[in-house]
Amino acid sequence: MSESAIEKLTRISGESADRAGEALSKLLRQPIRMILQGANFEPIEAVPTYLATQPGLSVCLLSRVQGELEGNALLAFSLPAARTWVGLLGGEFQASKDDSMPSIGPMEQSMLEETANIALSSFMNGFAQSLGLTAVPTSPIFLLDMAESIGSLVLMECAEVSDQTFLFRVDFRIGDQVLDATLAFLPSPHALAEFSLV
Amino acid sequence: MPSRSSALFDPEIKTIKVLIGEVSLTRPPNILEAILGSCIGVALYDSREHLGGLAHVLLPNSEGREVGRLPGKYADVAVPRLIEAMCQFGASPNRIKAKLAGGARMFKTNAGSAGDIGARNIEAVKSALRSMRIPVLADDLGGETGRKVTFDLLEGVLRVDDFANRSLVL
Numbered sequence: 514m515s516e517s518a519i520e521k522l523t524r525i526s527g528e529s530a531d532r533a534g535e536a537l538s539k540l541l542r543q544p545i546r547m548i549l550q551g552a553n554f555e556p557i558e559a560v561p562t563y564l565a566t567q568p569g570l571s572v573c574l575l576s577r578v579q580g581e582l583e584g585n586a587l588l589a590f591s592l593p594a595a596r597t598w599v600g601l602l603g604g605e606f607q608a609s610k611d612d613s614m615p616s617i618g619p620m621e622q623s624m625l626e627e628t629a630n631i632a633l634s635s636f637m638n639g640f641a642q643s644l645g646l647t648a649v650p651t652s653p654i655f656l657l658d659m660a661e662s663i664g665s666l667v668l669m670e671c672a673e674v675s676d677q678t679f680l681f682r683v684d685f686r687i688g689d690q691v692l693d694a695t696l697a698f699l700p701s702p703h704a705l706a707e708f709s710l711v
Numbered sequence: 712m713p714s715r716s717s718a719l720f721d722p723e724i725k726t727i728k729v730l731i732g733e734v735s736l737t738r739p740p741n742i743l744e745a746i747l748g749s750c751i752g753v754a755l756y757d758s759r760e761h762l763g764g765l766a767h768v769l770l771p772n773s774e775g776r777e778v779g780r781l782p783g784k785y786a787d788v789a790v791p792r793l794i795e796a797m798c799q800f801g802a803s804p805n806r807i808k809a810k811l812a813g814g815a816r817m818f819k820t821n822a823g824s825a826g827d828i829g830a831r832n833i834e835a836v837k838s839a840l841r842s843m844r845i846p847v848l849a850d851d852l853g854g855e856t857g858r859k860v861t862f863d864l865l866e867g868v869l870r871v872d873d874f875a876n877r878s879l880v881l
Contacts, residue, residue, distance in 0.1 A: 557732060557781070558730035558732050558733060558781065559730070560731075561730070561731060561746070562730075569874075570874050658748070658817070658856055658857040659746050659857045659859065659874060661857070662746050662747055662748030662750075662817070662856075662857025662858070664731070664748070665731060665747075665748040665749050665750045666748060666749060666828075668769065669749075669769065669770065669828060672731075672770060672784060673770060675779075676732070676779040676784075
């Protein structure tokens with residue numbers, strides 16, 4: 514992929530991140546910014562580390578993106594960030610019997626899934642439209658586990674054909690506060706071929 | 712061959728993280744560590760040499776593809792490569808024993824190939840070990856959650872932890 518193509522993809526993904534931030538701001542009724550942290554080729558073994566915003570458990574919302582811009586999109590929150598986010602939406606994590614094992618109720622899970630739905634759809638729609646391609650994210654799947662362990666799922670498709678993947682990474686800001694959350698999109702090898710035509 | 716093999720005899724390194732697709736081997740007091748989802752951690756140990764290795768396997772079969780710079784990516788390549796590397800440093804295939812962890816089905820729903828990749832990885836790793844005549848002493852495979860494995864090379868103990876505070880010593 515040429516440098517100019519990567520530059521264009523970086524610009525487009527930054528604009529898409531802005532759109533996703535605006536959509537989430539409407540959801541939360543307060544300013545949310547999504548800042549592009551990277552749009553580049555990364556070695557696959559490094560990707561799980563990018564997804565693990567903090568050591569330990571993460572709440573991950575995984576969505577398969579279909580269409581010409583196919584791939585895997587992921588929204589990952591550290592547990593404290595997920596708790597903060599759910600709190601902003603009026604929900605609350607239930608007290609767990611075991612302090613080390615959080616209990617996320619169906620309502621709170623639904624809040625996080627809807628957040629992912631909005632963020633990922635906004636990001637992917639903006640991205641796809643700018644490239645004249647189609648992208649349809651599926652309903653997010655909720656996963657609570659170590660983010661690094663979930664990383665293997667999103668890497669399988671790319672890893673079959675390459676030792677590196679193109680990764681878009683976006684951070685969340687609520688006001689001036691950085692939330693331990695990240696949005697990532699890993700295009701399939703087929704979609705990467707579409708990028709080469711950018 | 713093994714990634715970061717310069718770490719093998721570096722006395723400064725205590726815990727070596729084995730990332731996706733990597734293979735690492737070392738001696739005590741060093742420790743090998745990996746976080747696994749649908750991946751398989753293949754821990755091999757020669758008790759006489761106190762030499763052990765850990766492969767972080769992501770996919771079942773290379774189908775003839777080149778492995779590039781990640782020798783642990785495919786089960787059918789990772790297992791023989793790790794054994795070969797251990798033998799280069801004094802291990803004997805007759806003494807090497809295996810312990811396995813990982814291969815979780817992270818999706819509860821059927822998600823096509825992603826849904827059963829853990830099971831396919833398990834079968835591919837076991838098949839590769841059988842073909843190399845390496846016995847599996849213990850395993851913690853399957854399930855629906857990720858695992859953190861810690862391979863202590865003093866006694867060849869593989870500790871497996873998951874986020875539900877389930878902890879096993881293999």
